[in-house]
Amino acid sequence: MSSQDDVQRSILPIPDISHAGLTTYDAKDPDTKFPPIRDLRPPKGAPNVLVILIDDAGYGAASVFGGPCRTPNFEKLAAGGLRYTRFHTTALCSPSRQALLTGRNHHSVGMGGITEIATAAPGYNSVLSNTKAPLALTLKLNGYATAQFGKCHEVPVWQTSPAGPFNAWPTGGGGFEYFYGFIGGENNQWDPALYEGTTPIEPPKTPAEGYHLTEDLTDKAIAWARQQKALLGDKPFFMYFAPGATHAPHHVPKEWIDKYKGKFAHGWDKQRELTFKRQKELGVIAADAKLTPRHKEIPAWDDMDPKLKPVLEREMEVYAAFMEHTDHHVGRLIDALADMEILDDTLIYLIVGDNGASAEGTLQGAFNEMANFNGMPELETPEFMMSKLDEFGGEGSYGHYAVGWAWAMNSPYQWTKQVASHWGGTRNGVVVHWPAGVKEKGGLREQFSHIIDLAPTVLEAAGLPQPTLVNGVQQSPYEGTSMLYSFNDAKAAERHETQYFEMFCNRGIYHKGWSAVTKHRTPWEMGGQKMPAFDDDLWELYDGSKDWTQADDLSKKMPDKLHELQRLWLIEAVKYNVLPLDDRQIERINSDLAGRPLLVKGNSQLLFAGMGRLSENSVVNIKNKSFAVTADIEVPEDGAKGVFIAQGGRFGGWSLYAHEGKAKFFYNVLGINFYEIEAKAPIPTGKAQVRAEFTYDGGGFNKGGSVKLYYSGKEVGSGRVDQTQGFVFSADETTDVGYESGTTVSPDYTTHTSRFNGRLNWVQIDLGDDAKDADHYISPEERIRVAMARQ
Numbered sequence: 001m002s003s004q005d006d007v008q009r010s011i012l013p014i015p016d017i018s019h020a021g022l023t024t025y026d027a028k029d030p031d032t033k034f035p036p037i038r039d040l041r042p043p044k045g046a047p048n049v050l051v052i053l054i055d056d057a058g059y060g061a062a063s064v065f066g067g068p069c070r071t072p073n074f075e076k077l078a079a080g081g082l083r084y085t086r087f088h089t090t091a092l093c094s095p096s097r098q099a100l101l102t103g104r105n106h107h108s109v110g111m112g113g114i115t116e117i118a119t120a121a122p123g124y125n126s127v128l129s130n131t132k133a134p135l136a137l138t139l140k141l142n143g144y145a146t147a148q149f150g151k152c153h154e155v156p157v158w159q160t161s162p163a164g165p166f167n168a169w170p171t172g173g174g175g176f177e178y179f180y181g182f183i184g185g186e187n188n189q190w191d192p193a194l195y196e197g198t199t200p201i202e203p204p205k206t207p208a209e210g211y212h213l214t215e216d217l218t219d220k221a222i223a224w225a226r227q228q229k230a231l232l233g234d235k236p237f238f239m240y241f242a243p244g245a246t247h248a249p250h251h252v253p254k255e256w257i258d259k260y261k262g263k264f265a266h267g268w269d270k271q272r273e274l275t276f277k278r279q280k281e282l283g284v285i286a287a288d289a290k291l292t293p294r295h296k297e298i299p300a301w302d303d304m305d306p307k308l309k310p311v312l313e314r315e316m317e318v319y320a321a322f323m324e325h326t327d328h329h330v331g332r333l334i335d336a337l338a339d340m341e342i343l344d345d346t347l348i349y350l351i352v353g354d355n356g357a358s359a360e361g362t363l364q365g366a367f368n369e370m371a372n373f374n375g376m377p378e379l380e381t382p383e384f385m386m387s388k389l390d391e392f393g394g395e396g397s398y399g400h401y402a403v404g405w406a407w408a409m410n411s412p413y414q415w416t417k418q419v420a421s422h423w424g425g426t427r428n429g430v431v432v433h434w435p436a437g438v439k440e441k442g443g444l445r446e447q448f449s450h451i452i453d454l455a456p457t458v459l460e461a462a463g464l465p466q467p468t469l470v471n472g473v474q475q476s477p478y479e480g481t482s483m484l485y486s487f488n489d490a491k492a493a494e495r496h497e498t499q500y501f502e503m504f505c506n507r508g509i510y511h512k513g514w515s516a517v518t519k520h521r522t523p524w525e526m527g528g529q530k531m532p533a534f535d536d537d538l539w540e541l542y543d544g545s546k547d548w549t550q551a552d553d554l555s556k557k558m559p560d561k562l563h564e565l566q567r568l569w570l571i572e573a574v575k576y577n578v579l580p581l582d583d584r585q586i587e588r589i590n591s592d593l594a595g596r597p598l599l600v601k602g603n604s605q606l607l608f609a610g611m612g613r614l615s616e617n618s619v620v621n622i623k624n625k626s627f628a629v630t631a632d633i634e635v636p637e638d639g640a641k642g643v644f645i646a647q648g649g650r651f652g653g654w655s656l657y658a659h660e661g662k663a664k665f666f667y668n669v670l671g672i673n674f675y676e677i678e679a680k681a682p683i684p685t686g687k688a689q690v691r692a693e694f695t696y697d698g699g700g701f702n703k704g705g706s707v708k709l710y711y712s713g714k715e716v717g718s719g720r721v722d723q724t725q726g727f728v729f730s731a732d733e734t735t736d737v738g739y740e741s742g743t744t745v746s747p748d749y750t751t752h753t754s755r756f757n758g759r760l761n762w763v764q765i766d767l768g769d770d771a772k773d774a775d776h777y778i779s780p781e782e783r784i785r786v787a788m789a790r791q
Contacts (some may be wrong), residue, residue: 005043011469012133012141014040041144041370042236043463047436048346049139049339051454052330053100055151055247055322056091058357060272060411062323063354065429066279067409068263068271069323071414073331081433082487083283088450088510089355089428091503093185094126094153096354096451097242101134101154102176103455103466103478107502107577108132113156114185115177116617117588120357120595123577126156128168133470135455137175139238142464145228149221150242153485154471155187158597158766160184161618162200171197180220187244187650189251190214190395193613197388200613202741207395212253215242218329222336229340236345237271240460241333245326246319248358248369248400250393254284256321257314257393259643264316267301267309267403269294275411283444284429285412290549292414294621297522298407308364311392315365315401318393319409325665346433346460347461353428353501355506356411359416359523361400361511368651369390369400370668372726374524376702378671396669398651403524406528412549420503421517423550425466435459438487447494452480460484475492479576500572504581505534509569513544516555516565521583526618531583539566589727609760612736616728619647620765622654622694624701624726628771629656630778633683634759640683643740643755644748645691648729650743656692658683658756659748661704663709665692666746667721676746677707677719688712691776701726713777737763 006016011061024032054062064074089096094114095106100414102109107123109132111433118126128134134147148170155168160183166172169180180196187193190207194200205211219240228237228269276291290653294300304312330350337343355606362377367388392399406416413424413710420426459466460482467475501508501517508517518537521529541555541562555562573579587593598617605620631644640658640673647653651671657664661682667675685692691710697703700721709717733742740754764778 005463007043007739009142010465010467010509012138012467012471014141016558039235041234042139042143042664046236046462047434049238049341049458049462050346050348051100051240052348052350053097053240053242053354054352055242056358056417057245057246057353057428058406058409058411058416059322059353059413059427059429060275060279061357061409062327062352062425062429064274064431065284066282067411068275069320071323071327073327073334073350074350075432076331077348078431079442080435081348081431081438082440082445083284083482084430084445084447084449086446086448087351088426088431088448088499089353089430089618090451091418091425091501091506093247093354095434095503098128098154099588100451100454101136101240102128102132102548103135103452103480104454104476104477105500105576106133108479110737111154112578113504114500115153115155117158118596119582121577121580121582121590124582125578125596126154128154128173130471130473131476133467133475134173134175135458136238136240137470138459138464138467138537139462140175140177142462143235145232145235145237146176147221147224147237148174148176148181148240148242149217150181151187151244151247152179152183153179154181156596157615157617158604158632158759160615161599162613164198164348166198172345178224178452181217181242182732183243184732186247186249187213188249188743190399193331193732193734199577203306212251213529214245214326214329217241217243218332218724221333225665226340229342236462242529243326243329246322248361250315250318250322250391250400251397251399252318252322252325254394256325259324259384260317260320262313262321264313268408269301271408275408278623279412286548289412289571290514290551291412292549292551294407297699298403301404305382308382308385311367311389312402312405314389314392315399316405319401319405320397321393336406343538346434347437347458348431349658350431350433351451352430355417356413356419356425356428357406357416358400359403359404359406361406361419362524363597365405366400367403368398368670369399370652370728370730371585371672372524372723374670374727375526376670376725379670384672390531396650414550415519416523418504418521419506419521421506421508421519425503425506426501432487434461434487439690440488440490443490445490445687447483447486447492448499449483450480450499451497452478453483453496454480456480456482457484482603498568500569500576500578502573504576505581506704509565509572510544511568513566514561514565515550516540516562516569517550529585534581544688552693603767605764605765607737607763609738609756609762612734612741614735614741616647616730616734620767622765622767623724624696624703625768626694626696626705626771627768628693628766628773630689630766631656631688631763632761632778633642633756634687634761635683635685637685639685640756640758643736643738644756644760645735645737646745646754647735648745649733650745651730651733653729653733653745655740655745656690657749657754663690663711663716664748665709666748667724667726668745669723673723675719675721677699677709677717679709679711679717681713681716689777693771694775710776713775715776
């Protein structure tokens, strides 16, 4: 372990000290003396730091903590280090990640939920205060090399476009010198939307050529580490490796899935029993722990439709394969550090899950998880699911497993991701590996800890103080507790004695072994729930000194103790910006009601050829309303072909393009239902406007509408779209102008053939009343009016 040196490091950047002393006239004068130039470095002995964050993995998923998903490399790390069995997260991805990166509670850093549902309330606005500098920035300003690979999901949604601002991006204010990964909450593992720094890039090869995102991220991480050690061997690094696996969509090569064929025919109830037994054998739960029962909201395996069970088994086979595949690539990264002979001097945190296993896949799972997010799970009938059995995990899927599997992956605890009240949502297994700093190999640690404890642990290990000033701004103190005290003392009294929990109004408080909790909302019920009054929520009480799994509710036997903890929760909630509690649903999706900014304002947006990788929040919202889209083009003599504008991709979206010379409007509902409206005649050569007008039926969300196509104001085709997606087209696909990146909305073209072959001057999207145009043509004067309105 490093010790602090004599450099003043509490004010960052470290102030430069000017030379004080004799200045000679001639450099050859023997009195000419200047101290040598020294590159900034951390204190001597500061370790490299590697933080590996697995996504959406429950405590009972990976074999290193007793689960059914084989993770030999995780086990190898644990055999050479420590397993922490009472480590906790926030129950959701963005909040856990921001807490990890800042050492503060998620509401303290504005991340009370994911960025897409941010509100104006301080605890939920997704804006990181400059009084809470991230760990990576502190390390960089102390001389560390810093890099992030994989998932970000901390950037406010109105700042996710290629136009920035980039102060919340990893290489902006995040403190990372290099970033390779994705900005949103999830990504297609076969065809991801990638950024290098702040520049959108395309994957280096195709799925047909063997591409998979986890492998790509690992390749980049290994290359970066090798370069650092080859060129700056004395400079430690901080690497944050967050691959996005095993978050949905569950994508993995078929040969990995085949390894698990038939392994889950026993179902989720039996799987919990098997995992529970194995966990006791490993000692990662208490010897007298109880296996918590299944809640009535979760169906028994035996009650599931027998016709659907092959699909349910396949869902779990895919997930287990995805986890093992991820373990394999983490192993490659660890082996690379060993080959560079720096593994012993590297502090590794392996956090198996940023929250509990995800129950966002419906009671039967999903072939395209966007169906549930759009309130349309009924489209995925058992017959449809069975027809896709062999495609789960492949390029044509965007799948998620059933709620029952999520519950099983959280063995032995109650509930799942999003449920911050119970350990099923927040308890995640952690492995710490650091041969130079941890004496015991294969040890277990039972001290209570939380994801906000990582940052202060890293600073203490590096011999660095928490900064008081960063970039001239006074810093608030870390809210976590360093775990270093427990590295070499298994019996040390735990120091993190109090911790509140809250997510979607599911609440909990831990204090000196006791916990009081209340569940307010069920994760897989995405909309239309009637929320109870907060004061009507039923609280439970558990004595952790005797009850490892929150199995024995003592609330009725010990009401005074319960009230004590409820008051403590309220005190902590006020302290850390948890209030006001907010259980609104659809209202938080609407930016006007939520109070967050919009990147694009008004009812019209003008886009230009070559603009691409525009996130859904970077484009006016056409959902559940009438709209028109107009492309001003110049068509070559051989006729038009290619995309004018496309939003979304294979799993949901829309596109206006030229096919065999004719204009075509294509609406793709979740990759299940498709609606095509094609013009009757080819687009004339020379200058032209192609316009599609969509008139929404109204009457709620996801309704249909009529479509008309025009060439320079003349109607050339019409048709109907019977249903639409009301909330989101995609979590990772984007909008492109003049071509389409990622997967394609329509099968009429590929990414490589999508580029428009003529000249595309501009594309304009108009909403509502602004979409109504008597002559169905946008004149130059109208374009100027729209442009001036946006000044």
